[in-house]
Amino acid sequence: MSNVRQIAQQSGVSITTVSRVLNNHPRVSPEVRQRVLAATNAAGYAPNVGRKTACNIAYAFEGETTLDSPFDAAILAGIARGLDESGFDLMVLNVSRARLPYETYSQMFQRKGICGALLRSANPSRPVVETITAEGFPAVVIGDRLEGGRASFLDCDSRGPSREAIEHLINLGHRRIAIAMHVVDDYDHTERLAGYLEALSRHGIAADDNLILRAPASRAGGVQVVRRLLNLTDCPTAIYLTDPFAAVGAMNECRRIGARVPEDLSIIGFDDGDIRFGIHPEMTCVCQDAAALGAEAFSMLCGLIQNAALSGNPTGLPLPSHPVVRKSLRAWLEIHGTTGPVPTVPALAAAGSKRLSVGLASSVVRPSTPSNPSELST
């Protein structure tokens, strides 16, 4: 185990200077700082004083917080339930903000007394997540499959259930089925698209690019999905929305324009919690148990931490070969009241378009895509 005195000797400075560098004090010349940092990283230095306080778990994300989404909230709650028995404390951390310029992510975690991290991954933050896991710091990635490196992860397979959802629609006679995904292109949404495409191809239905939409994961996004689809000359008879809020928004908009669900249009949503029971009709949807995801990820992380402690690497510094744990929970399809047989008469397009134009005239909300009158009347 290296200490400040060794680092000092190796970089030819005093321990004072080493301490200053490590604590980011201003009064150090750039060259000396550089030299000390090099020695520090080479030696894999970790502070020994205050080491005992390293009993925190981080729920780490990068960039904007999405803590208020039911998904993140439920994950947090799942983690929190595990905490009580474990003796760990939970820290919520924006890793990109918390890291000092010079340090590795592992060093940052150590500095904050964190001995393991749950990494919430979305596509934009993937590079960061990959860096952290590559450093060998005990971490479990939630909601992404980092097949490449040596990352541990827990994801929820929504591809199979998404396929089943679409096949459910196909069995009901639907052929023109739309899918609406989040504009942020994360792993989960991509998987749901894959399930959708799989179902279509299994039943010999050609995918239509016009029926593959992206919209914000919000009620407003769902509203837009319905409006845009109703503008199509060949309107779909069913929509799969891969986000809870978007699904609710779509239901609202259907009601507003007088399209009956499921008589005129079938809707399959997605649910992290129990939104599906709060709306009417209860929503057919692909479900995942986000709280279970949090609890499971936490227990995986505890395993990793224990393992690191046993292998004499309590500081979480990079190891040539650290253990990898990978696991998948499964999402599932729940059939409720928003899916039904394909309409015999194509009532939706006509009714929808007509009422859409009426509705818009009296509505405060304007569609974000400027509607072309000629399209509306088709």
Place this chain on the structure above:
Amino acid sequence: MSNVRQIAQQSGVSITTVSRVLNNHPRVSPEVRQRVLAATNAAGYAPNVGRKTACNIAYAFEGETTLDSPFDAAILAGIARGLDESGFDLMVLNVSRARLPYETYSQMFQRKGICGALLRSANPSRPVVETITAEGFPAVVIGDRLEGGRASFLDCDSRGPSREAIEHLINLGHRRIAIAMHVVDDYDHTERLAGYLEALSRHGIAADDNLILRAPASRAGGVQVVRRLLNLTDCPTAIYLTDPFAAVGAMNECRRIGARVPEDLSIIGFDDGDIRFGIHPEMTCVCQDAAALGAEAFSMLCGLIQNAALSGNPTGLPLPSHPVVRKSLRAWLEIHGTTGPVPTVPALAAAGSKRLSVGLASSVVRPSTPSNPSELST
């Protein structure tokens, strides 16, 4: 500033022993431990080494976590948004679990590098919250008014808007108005009851104990509220449910038994987020902005921490007179589609009761209150 050596001298032991006591090591005799602790508390000791790491904010609660509720989730999100600029990190802490037997809450916070706490208060945890604030540790209580001591708090006044909500119903002609509150009797729900009673008394309507219900803050709770109220001989024409989920459950149950909202029954709910827009008809409700509550509480706490730092009390130890900040946000009434004129014919009781018995026969869910057939037929 005291240190271990002073504590050691005062309690007549070595610094080793003091360190052992402070770190809760087992090999200390009870008497010595007692003596050292006394000296420690008397001296207001705070560790100096590792002091710089005290840059965390705690979101502290006691007992069961409610992190997955939209209210707590939104508060957290509000806090998280403030964090980025502040340079603090957020710790989620179950104070009753995290505290070691001997230490004060302030010491516990310090041990964990926490320089300020946001305390989520509910009635069962009030004693703990009061203790913490009495210690003078920089803390802001969210959602409770601790008028007594010197506690800083931020609450959201829902009493006025609750009164307005009931008056809105009275103006629509309603006279028999029920209120359903959470079984856990926290400050907010009590306030909403007060607003309800105020409105009744202002309009010379006598409060009826039969119309004041308690039910769990869940969809199932809301279902029960409707069932129990329909059992009454003199059925209400409007209900105010002080919890979002309960309101949604009540709406569901109304739909199931064929009671139309608002034609047969007016419903006013409560909303922390935007549930009101996700259901149909959009729900008339008293709203509060939980994210704003989190953000505001955080900014208040930052003020307290800065103040403590300026007054040379960076450790957050008890001060004879620490500053107190108190603030209220306001909830507000939003009128949407679930409230309407009082029904001219008392259709609900008859229709509801009839369908209730039919519905129950075919339903898996049983009411928790055993229904008396004679009551049903009235």
Place this chain on the structure above:
DNA sequence: CCCACTCCATGAAACTGTTTCATCGATGAT
């Protein structure tokens, strides 16, 4: 050009808290 003066980088030493190892006495088994 020289001489204070200032400012900055740096190190020695003082200081804080933790951990290791040795000691001492009580207790219990033989």
Place this chain on the structure above:
DNA sequence: ATCATCGATGAAACAGTTTCATGGAGTGGG
């Protein structure tokens, strides 16, 4: 009675931080 063991304790070594002193580079006035 003797020896082994174990628990409580302290001295000293150790790790890291902070204070204060130092020396040199730059600067401005004479």
